[in-house]
Amino acid sequence: MAGTVAIVGRPNVGKSTLFNRLVGKKLALVDDRPGVTRDRREGEARLGDLTFNIVDTAGLEEADEASLAGRMRAQTEAAIADADVILFVVDVRAGLTPTDRAFADVVRRSGKPVVLLANKAEGGKGIEGAYEAFGLGLGDPVPISAEHGEGLGELYDALEALL
Ligand code: GDP
Ligand code: MG
Numbered sequence: 001m002a003g004t005v006a007i008v009g010r011p012n013v014g015k016s017t018l019f020n021r022l023v024g025k026k027l028a029l030v031d032d033r034p035g036v037t038r039d040r041r042e043g044e045a046r047l048g049d050l051t052f053n054i055v056d057t058a059g060l061e062e063a064d065e066a067s068l069a070g071r072m073r074a075q076t077e078a079a080i081a082d083a084d085v086i087l088f089v090v091d092v093r094a095g096l097t098p099t100d101r102a103f104a105d106v107v108r109r110s111g112k113p114v115v116l117l118a119n120k121a122e123g124g125k126g127i128e129g130a131y132e133a134f135g136l137g138l139g140d141p142v143p144i145s146a147e148h149g150e151g152l153g154e155l156y157d158a159l160e161a162l163l
Contacts, residue, residue: 092129
């Protein structure tokens with residue numbers, strides 16, 4: 001086992017979809033209602049010849065807007081603290097939101113190695129979104145499609161260098 005990887009990002013970008021793909025089982029609930037979740041999930045991920053612990057982060061169940069941001073942030077910060085590498089996920093179709101930028105600030109401040117994943121980029125879609133994501137200052141975005149299993153070779157290359 002080569003370390004712990006945390007999947008971080010705002011709700012609905014595809015974190016749980018990516019987690020399920022890397023673990024190879026549906027351990028995390030995928031839902032297109034933002035913020036309708038769930039605890040933190042951990043599993044053993046496989047990607048090529050790499051194996052590592054992977055942690056999915058989530059929002060929460062109560063629709064209490066005031067506490068939502070703070071609780072997501074606390075959970076994200078805890079997962080980042082325990083991780084060796086962060087996978088920071090954005091949705092290239094939706095474009096960046098203020099919430100993406102807030103999460104990116106938390107990741108940047110942690111000083112941990114990060115791979116920026118431009119998700120929902122299947123079929124070469126979302127080039128503009130990937131370009132926008134570069135502006136987060138977290139390095140070159142790696143275009144992937146968690147749902148369709150695209151870009152996993154590039155994800156492997158990025159992770160292999162960091163784990
Ligand atoms: P999370 O809140 O970040 O964990 O996001 P989920 O994994 O629950 O996914 C949110 C929504 O995005 C679901 O409807 C997924 O099916 C969808 N989704 C996830 N990955 C992709 C992808 O690569 N492409 C597209 N088009 N949709 C995706
Ligand atoms: Mg999720």
